[in-house]
Amino acid sequence: MVDKSWGGPPLSNVRVRTNDSLEERAARRARERENRAQSRDTGMAERLEARAKAREAGAAERERIRQERREAEAKLAQSDPHTAAAQRRRGSGRKDIVREERDTTGYAMVVDPARIRTLADRGASVDSLAAVLGLSVQEIKDALASGSAEKLR
Structure with a gap:
């Protein structure tokens, strides 16, 4: 104690x-x-x-x-x-070049029936193809019909 x-x-x-x-x-x-x-x-x-x-x-x-x-x-x-x-910190991509906006005004878009059919086979609709390619819906349908008997989308 x-x-x-x-x-x-x-x-x-x-x-x-x-x-x-x-x-x-x-x-x-x-x-x-x-x-x-x-x-x-x-x-x-x-x-x-x-x-x-x-x-x-x-x-x-x-x-x-x-x-x-x-x-x-x-x-x-x-x-x-x-x-x-x-x-500069980027998520991905090259880090040694400066990104420049290209002038694409002089570029020509390739519009031929084979390309139209390929895009349609990949799931592009007739309306969207007409809008993107600057053609009418009837021209797109004609291009699709000329290459194959596949039904139109």
Whole structure:
């Protein structure tokens, strides 16, 4: 059994005998309970404030880094568009070329009955073929009829 003569901290679960009345002891316990609850609340509020400040600081730091990266990419794109395109993050595809919009105004579409039949065999409807190829529905039907006796879609 440990007692006070050994020099350790006082035991919290051992009742200290005093001449206080029951009401005084109950009031003292209530004050101590209130002090413990207040210190817990204060500590929790401080921790919550510290976490909120840390989150805000982290978000500000990430946004600063993002902004610096955007500025660096914009500066690189102005100086060397090919290098900027090669470094740009893409999901797939080649990363060493710059995508350029092609001028397809001079391209001619191949429109022959064999191609029309092939597209129809793959599931293209007569109306869609007419719209895409710039022909009338009757011309598409004639092209399909000339090659095979397959029913029209």
